[in-house]
Amino acid sequence: MARKSLVAVVADDLLDRIVRGSIGIDEGLPSEAEIGDEHDVSRMTVREAMKTLQAQGVVRVESGKGSYVNPVAQWTSLDAVLRVAGAGxxxxxxxxxxxxxxxxxxxxxxxxxxxxxxxxxxxxxxxxxxxxxxxxxxxxxxxxxxxxxxxxxxxxxxxxxxxxxxxxxxxxxxxxxxxxxxxxxxxxxxxxxxxxxxxxxxxxxxxxxxxxxxxxxxxxxxxxxxxxxxxxxx
Structure with missing residues (x-):
């Protein structure tokens, strides 16, 4: 099995926290610096992970404010929806x-x-x-x-x-x-x-x-x- 990239690891961890409810709907995500320190990765890696979650409709970026979790109805990733459905x-x-x-x-x-x-x-x-x-x-x-x-x-x-x-x-x-x-x-x-x-x-x-x-x-x-x-x- 192919090893996950750092970007995938960070994105998956953030999604897991959202699915568990540790980060709620419409709640802000930690800053890039905090996420980077937690995973010991660069800000570039964190940004790419955030782009992955954006592409799945899981998070949105509000200019000057940060990244926030979207309502599940706006998610476009079947895998992500299944994970949150399975948890709830x-x-x-x-x-x-x-x-x-x-x-x-x-x-x-x-x-x-x-x-x-x-x-x-x-x-x-x-x-x-x-x-x-x-x-x-x-x-x-x-x-x-x-x-x-x-x-x-x-x-x-x-x-x-x-x-x-x-x-x-x-x-x-x-x-x-x-x-x-x-x-x-x-x-x-x-x-x-x-x-x-x-x-x-x-x-x-x-x-x-x-x-x-x-x-x-x-x-x-x-x-x-x-x-x-x-x-x-x-």
């Missing part, structure tokens, strides 16, 4: 909100893909579903998750809407981490295979409404599995 809400609440977002994106993508998919798209979906089955057979969670994510990516691309893939991309890394956690449960793997099979069959028929319903069913099953096997067990 239960893991189940965060999981449910992520599924709500997925449902909005993916049911629409399935609806569009049903009439726009190509034979090559269907072949790719079948390959990824076979890879999920193969991963499940030997309980290779990493292979299972990779194939699962790839299956959904094909549908997003097959929708023919260039904005869907771009808008959904930031969620992919988050989903990969969470899929790895949930897919360790064998029953969840089995349910996911069945749901993906239903989606593929609907897409193969070219039935847009059935494809939308199949994806919606998958979201319902995913949420039920998380409640039953992950959070109830925890």
């Amino acid at each position: 809400a239960s893991a189940l609440d965060v999981a449910e909100q992520l599924i709500e977002v997925r449902r909005m994106f993916e049911t629409g993508a399935a609806f569009l893909a049903a009439t726009r998919r190509t034979d090559a798209d269907l072949a790719a979906l079948a390959r990824h579903l076979d890879a999920m089955r193969a991963g499940h057979a030997v309980n290779d969670v990493a292979a299972f998750v990779t194939a699962d994510l790839a299956f959904h990516d094909v549908i997003l691309r097959a929708s023919g809407n260039v904005f869907l893939g771009v808008l959904f991309e930031p969620l992919t890394r988050v989903m990969a981490d969470r899929r790895t956690e949930t897919s360790r449960v064998v029953a969840i793997q089995e349910h996911a295979i069945a749901e993906h099979d239903g989606i593929l069959k609907a897409l193969t028929r070219g039935d847009a409404e059935a494809s939308r319903r199949a994806m919606d069913s998958h979201m319902d099953q995913t949420l039920a599995d998380i409640r039953t096997y992950v959070h109830a067990a925890g």
Whole structure:
């Protein structure tokens, strides 16, 4: 794993303090000199760290006054929002909100893909579903998750809407981490295979409404599995 740069270390520490509430919303951050002394880094490094947080919408600079924390609604970094959401809400609440977002994106993508998919798209979906089955057979969670994510990516691309893939991309890394956690449960793997099979069959028929319903069913099953096997067990 690549070592974090000093800029990333400082930015991450400041974000962590904001997430924990040590630095509140609309509260001023320590001065560049204070942050530099605390981390034993130059002011240039601190400025670059502040620029990182500005680019994420986490902080704003008020001329002549200093840097202040923005309300979370103004943050533009998915990772930052997930961190603060995870700190202020239960893991189940965060999981449910992520599924709500997925449902909005993916049911629409399935609806569009049903009439726009190509034979090559269907072949790719079948390959990824076979890879999920193969991963499940030997309980290779990493292979299972990779194939699962790839299956959904094909549908997003097959929708023919260039904005869907771009808008959904930031969620992919988050989903990969969470899929790895949930897919360790064998029953969840089995349910996911069945749901993906239903989606593929609907897409193969070219039935847009059935494809939308199949994806919606998958979201319902995913949420039920998380409640039953992950959070109830925890």
